[in-house]
Amino acid sequence: MNNETMIIIGAGAAGLCTAITRARAGQKVILLEQNNKIGKKILVSGNGKCNIDNRYINNHRFHSQNPPFIEEVLKGYDFEVVEKFFTSIGLELVEGKEGKMFPMSLQASSVVELLEYEAKKVGVEIVCDCAVTSIDKKGTTITLETSQGKKSCEQLVLASGSPAAPHLGGSNSGYAFATKMGHALVPRHPSLVQLCSDEAWVKGCAGVKVAGLAKLYANGVYITEKKGDLLFTNYGISGLAILDLSREASTRLATFDYCELSLDLMPELSKEKLTNLLQARVGKVSEKPLSLWLQGVINKKLIAIILEQSKCKVRTEDALNRKEINKLVHAIKNLKLSISDTKGFKGAEVATGGIDTSEVNPQTMESKLVPNLFFAGEILDVDGDRGGFNFHWAWVSGLRVGGINEN
Numbered sequence: 001m002n003n004e005t006m007i008i009i010g011a012g013a014a015g016l017c018t019a020i021t022r023a024r025a026g027q028k029v030i031l032l033e034q035n036n037k038i039g040k041k042i043l044v045s046g047n048g049k050c051n052i053d054n055r056y057i058n059n060h061r062f063h064s065q066n067p068p069f070i071e072e073v074l075k076g077y078d079f080e081v082v083e084k085f086f087t088s089i090g091l092e093l094v095e096g097k098e099g100k101m102f103p104m105s106l107q108a109s110s111v112v113e114l115l116e117y118e119a120k121k122v123g124v125e126i127v128c129d130c131a132v133t134s135i136d137k138k139g140t141t142i143t144l145e146t147s148q149g150k151k152s153c154e155q156l157v158l159a160s161g162s163p164a165a166p167h168l169g170g171s172n173s174g175y176a177f178a179t180k181m182g183h184a185l186v187p188r189h190p191s192l193v194q195l196c197s198d199e200a201w202v203k204g205c206a207g208v209k210v211a212g213l214a215k216l217y218a219n220g221v222y223i224t225e226k227k228g229d230l231l232f233t234n235y236g237i238s239g240l241a242i243l244d245l246s247r248e249a250s251t252r253l254a255t256f257d258y259c260e261l262s263l264d265l266m267p268e269l270s271k272e273k274l275t276n277l278l279q280a281r282v283g284k285v286s287e288k289p290l291s292l293w294l295q296g297v298i299n300k301k302l303i304a305i306i307l308e309q310s311k312c313k314v315r316t317e318d319a320l321n322r323k324e325i326n327k328l329v330h331a332i333k334n335l336k337l338s339i340s341d342t343k344g345f346k347g348a349e350v351a352t353g354g355i356d357t358s359e360v361n362p363q364t365m366e367s368k369l370v371p372n373l374f375f376a377g378e379i380l381d382v383d384g385d386r387g388g389f390n391f392h393w394a395w396v397s398g399l400r401v402g403g404i405n406e407n
């Protein structure tokens with residue numbers, strides 16, 4: 001049994017998981033949380049249902065400047081290990097689409113309540129409304145200044161997350177503590193975030209949602225593409241396809257690349273099929289305005305910009321010929337939207353970057369620079385895809401610090 005006191009900064013997913021596993025092993029654990037309650041991000045996750053993990057864990061779903069670190073940490077720590085942990089606290093999981101796992105209750109609050117119950121049962125001291133403002137290590141003692149006075153310990157875990165979602169506790173403070181102790185940081189950028197555009201037309205399309213395909217270009221070079229919902233908003237564009245490519249957009253915008261999306265508003269119809277569909281709809285004697293004619297196939301709010309970008313010269317249905325139809329098809333399948341920014345950390349679910357993992361032991365998550373300093377969760381330079389992968393990282397890194405070794 002470890003007789004040293006462990007303080008964990010941050011009662012999010014990673015901090016709670018670490019606390020439970022260490023306290024189960026008999027260690028004295030104090031969990032400090034600046035918010036008035038624990039697990040605020042867990043509570044809102046998955047639209048209140050908490051997409052707690054993903055059945056199909058694969059190293060490629062995680063991102064970092066140091067992929068071999070991810071590989072080492074995840075080795076032997078697949079979904080089943082996390083499931084075992086949740087079974088041990090009395091939480092059953094169910095599978096949704098694409099391997100996404102949820103609590104069987106479909107209530108994020110049940111995850112937090114069961115974690116809290118277990119933590120208290122095994123003796124974790126949880127202190128809410130307790131913001132840590134500085135840390136100092138002298139010899140083997142680590143002293144923390146907090147909003148509730150000084151606290152000291154022999155082992156410290158930084159599980160304070162990233163600046164994403166500041167209204168839920170997102171903060172930079174953990175980075176400051178780590179850099180003070182000599183750790184390096186990889187640049188942080190918002191990810192799983194909405195994108196902004198200065199183009200006036202998007203405002204007019206606000207509220208329109210289509211099942212589309214978004215391709216991202218930076219300085220004219222193709223970067224990536226994602227399929228899924230595209231939601232036009234008064235600031236730009238959101239939707240699952242956009243969140244999924246936002247990591248790439250965010251990192252490129254940070255280096256002032258010119259970012260543009262090419263949107264396919266009808267990815268299920270090939271260019272040929274769409275051309276044939278439109279061609280077949282042309283009435284030879286109808287003088288129906290083109291804008292009304294297009295309402296037969298596409299949301300009316302999108303028509304003005306399609307006509308503008310297509311440079312279609314005709315304005316009535318009967319005047320359409322193959323060349324003009326091709327222009328329309330091209331615009332529908334390649335609508336251009338320039339991107340000026342992201343919605344920032346306020347809108348982001350996670351942050352890219354963080355503590356440089358080359359200075360962290362992947363087996364124990366202990367600092368290679370400062371003995372008895374550990375890291376868990378999103379504070380590290382690791383972020384995951386949407387679909388439960390970010391929580392997987394938080395749980396697994398917590399289990400690693402906790403000393404649950406499945407290898």
Ligand SMILES: Cc1cc2nc3c(=O)[nH]c(=O)nc-3n(C[C@H](O)[C@H](O)[C@H](O)COP(=O)(O)OP(=O)(O)OC[C@H]3O[C@@H](n4cnc5c(N)ncnc54)[C@H](O)[C@@H]3O)c2cc1C
Binds near residue numbers: 040046047174349391
């Ligand atoms: C809206 C939203 C929805 C999400 N949905 C999902 C999802 O469905 N599935 C998924 O896998 N991921 C999801 N995520 C991402 C996921 O929530 C995070 O990756 C995960 O919570 C990170 O866990 P963590 O413990 O590392 O950090 P956090 O959960 O951020 O916990 C860190 C804690 O540290 C506290 N803290 C920070 N600084 C201090 C300090 N100085 N003193 C004391 N306390 C401090 C914070 O208040 C916070 O409670 C979502 C995120 C958001 C914002």
